[in-house]
Amino acid sequence: MLRLVIANQRGGVSKTTTVATLAHIYAGRGLRVLAIDADPQGSLGLVLGLRPARYLYDSLFCGRALDECVVPAAANLDVLCSNRDTAKIEAALAGTAGRQFVFRQHFEKVDAAYDAVLIDVAPSISITQTCAMVYARRLLVPVAMDMLSLQGAAACLQTASMLAQVSQCEIRPVALLPARVDRRYALTAFVLSALEEMSKRYAVPLLTGIRTDGNVPKAERARQFLVDYDCGSRASQDYLAAADELMALLNAAEQTDRYPEARSA
Amino acid sequence: MRRNRQTAIPRRGPLRPAIEPIHVEELLAGAGMSGFLGILQTPVVVPHASDALAHLTAPALPQQGMQLFFCLASRMESIRGRLGQQQELLHEVVEVARRMSASAERLALRMTSFAG
Numbered sequence: 001m002l003r004l005v006i007a008n009q010r011g012g013v014s015k016t017t018t019v020a021t022l023a024h025i026y027a028g029r030g031l032r033v034l035a036i037d038a039d040p041q042g043s044l045g046l047v048l049g050l051r052p053a054r055y056l057y058d059s060l061f062c063g064r065a066l067d068e069c070v071v072p073a074a075a076n077l078d079v080l081c082s083n084r085d086t087a088k089i090e091a092a093l094a095g096t097a098g099r100q101f102v103f104r105q106h107f108e109k110v111d112a113a114y115d116a117v118l119i120d121v122a123p124s125i126s127i128t129q130t131c132a133m134v135y136a137r138r139l140l141v142p143v144a145m146d147m148l149s150l151q152g153a154a155a156c157l158q159t160a161s162m163l164a165q166v167s168q169c170e171i172r173p174v175a176l177l178p179a180r181v182d183r184r185y186a187l188t189a190f191v192l193s194a195l196e197e198m199s200k201r202y203a204v205p206l207l208t209g210i211r212t213d214g215n216v217p218k219a220e221r222a223r224q225f226l227v228d229y230d231c232g233s234r235a236s237q238d239y240l241a242a243a244d245e246l247m248a249l250l251n252a253a254e255q256t257d258r259y260p261e262a263r264s265a
Numbered sequence: 266m267r268r269n270r271q272t273a274i275p276r277r278g279p280l281r282p283a284i285e286p287i288h289v290e291e292l293l294a295g296a297g298m299s300g301f302l303g304i305l306q307t308p309v310v311v312p313h314a315s316d317a318l319a320h321l322t323a324p325a326l327p328q329q330g331m332q333l334f335f336c337l338a339s340r341m342e343s344i345r346g347r348l349g350q351q352q353e354l355l356h357e358v359v360e361v362a363r364r365m366s367a368s369a370e371r372l373a374l375r376m377t378s379f380a381g
Contacts, residue, residue, distance in 0.1 A: 194287040
């Protein structure tokens with residue numbers, strides 16, 4: 001079972017695109033994938049043109065079965081969409097002891113039908129984000145080529161580390177994913193260099209970057225998955241390569257979880 | 266009169282400082298790099314904030330908003346009433362179960378004494 005939260009505490013770093021594209025690629029490879037949108041802006045449903053009758057909030061707090069709330073978006077791929085009600089989760093859980101475990105309590109009972117669960121979270125420090133991290137325990141951090149994204153990534157890694165200590169569970173950042181890479185800009189080299197430094201400092205691998213590509217917004221406008229829209233595009237090719245690298249890292253992490261002695265070796 | 270490209274004086278932007286390398290330490294020193302798990306802490310009592318708020322008067326809600334508010338409030342009351350009834354029923358069920366359990370224990374004791 002693969003569970004992964006895609007997070008960065010800054011907006012506009014390609015979190016939603018990454019979730020949609022990776023979920024679609026893994027579903028295409030035969031995995032049964034559930035993509036959960038935990039962002040009250042509901043971007044995942046919007047870019048895929050989904051019109052669900054029920055949302056994340058209904059699944060969590062209104063006693064609706066997961067089957068009733070998910071929407072099939074492609075073969076092997078279901079999406080649990082989000083709407084403004086997701087923001088109510090924060091208010092509903094405020095002051096509740098052990099609130100960071102709510103996703104784990106809820107989804108671990110119902111996610112057996114899937115091989116992989118990918119979660120898109122809001123770009124903020126929120127209870128929903130901490131819930132997603134405690135449930136998924138694996139973190140992918142996309143980083144756009146600017147300083148604020150870098151700071152958001154560092155904040156995300158710090159949060160994961162602290163949350164792991166507080167919640168007594170291992171939350172492992174699996175990789176950093178450079179996104180919107182355009183080497184024509186001078187700043188890109190500086191950001192990539194800082195990412196390498198961050199990767200060494202936190203011992204988090206750095207994936208092959210996703211190049212800037214005009215096909216990404218076009219695919220979103222067409223309400224299509226990027227790989228379906230243009231399989232030969234730069235971003236599609238980069239995401240396919242990143243999906244391979246990421247799967248290898250996730251499998252390695254799974255192995256070290258099963259056989260902890262391998263980590264020390 | 267418009268100048269052609271060859272005679273035009275090239276316009277130069279203001280002299281910008283060179284971009285400096287970005288270091289992780291610099292990012293970690295930012296103001297937003299602490300208090301990540303504040304959302305998991307219990308609500309903090311802030312007396313000075315309460316004092317400041319005590320002088321505020323809440324603006325009146327528009328009529329439509331008030332109606333909606335009272336409608337929701339009455340629905341909440343009815344839900345609360347139903348929950349109370351269900352809780353009472355649950356207590357009764359628990360009481361019956363407790364009595365049945367005690368009877369079963371007594372019966373088991375008698376059966377063992379008969380067998381003895």
